[in-house]
Amino acid sequence: PGSRVSLTVNGVRRTVTVDNRTSLLDLLREHLDLTGSKKGCNAGACGACTVLVDGRRVNSCLTLAVRLEGAEVTTIEGLAKGDRLHPLQQAFIDQDAFQCGFCTPGQIVSGVGCIQEGHTGSPEEIREWMSGNLCRCGCYAKIERAVEQAAGRK
Numbered sequence: 001p002g003s004r005v006s007l008t009v010n011g012v013r014r015t016v017t018v019d020n021r022t023s024l025l026d027l028l029r030e031h032l033d034l035t036g037s038k039k040g041c042n043a044g045a046c047g048a049c050t051v052l053v054d055g056r057r058v059n060s061c062l063t064l065a066v067r068l069e070g071a072e073v074t075t076i077e078g079l080a081k082g083d084r085l086h087p088l089q090q091a092f093i094d095q096d097a098f099q100c101g102f103c104t105p106g107q108i109v110s111g112v113g114c115i116q117e118g119h120t121g122s123p124e125e126i127r128e129w130m131s132g133n134l135c136r137c138g139c140y141a142k143i144e145r146a147v148e149q150a151a152g153r154k
């Protein structure tokens, strides 16, 4: 069984018909060709699929697409403004905060959420509120510094 759902993705209104079991992650990657959000575990454990829904961080692999009627979704592809990187994207480059890059889209979107939520008072607080995003390459210290930089503390 399929359903039609209309939602806004990175500022563009999209209407798609999807199977009722389709996750937001599969909607993005397979129906809208937005492959920046990564499928790490597909089970809510790694954060590689993190996007913002109505400004809040969610694991898109655990979110059913058909429940998002009218929602505003922001993915990694929606953060830069024209040629200008989002400050946190620039901070990841400045701080050398990635190796393989697989976790990076989720880390950056999650970091944007973390900053918007105001959970950047100390390195420890950043680590705690970024703890849902795993990095197999172990870039945690640099990721924390990148979030700190974009939050304006560096």
Ligand code: FES
Pocket (backbone or CB within 6 Å): 038, 039, 040, 041, 042, 043, 044, 045, 046, 047, 048, 049, 050, 059, 060, 061, 062
């Ligand atoms: Fe969604 Fe791992 S792919 S949390």
Ligand code: FES
Pocket (backbone or CB within 6 Å): 097, 098, 099, 100, 101, 102, 103, 104, 134, 135, 136, 137, 138, 139
């Ligand atoms: Fe490789 Fe994080 S940079 S998993």
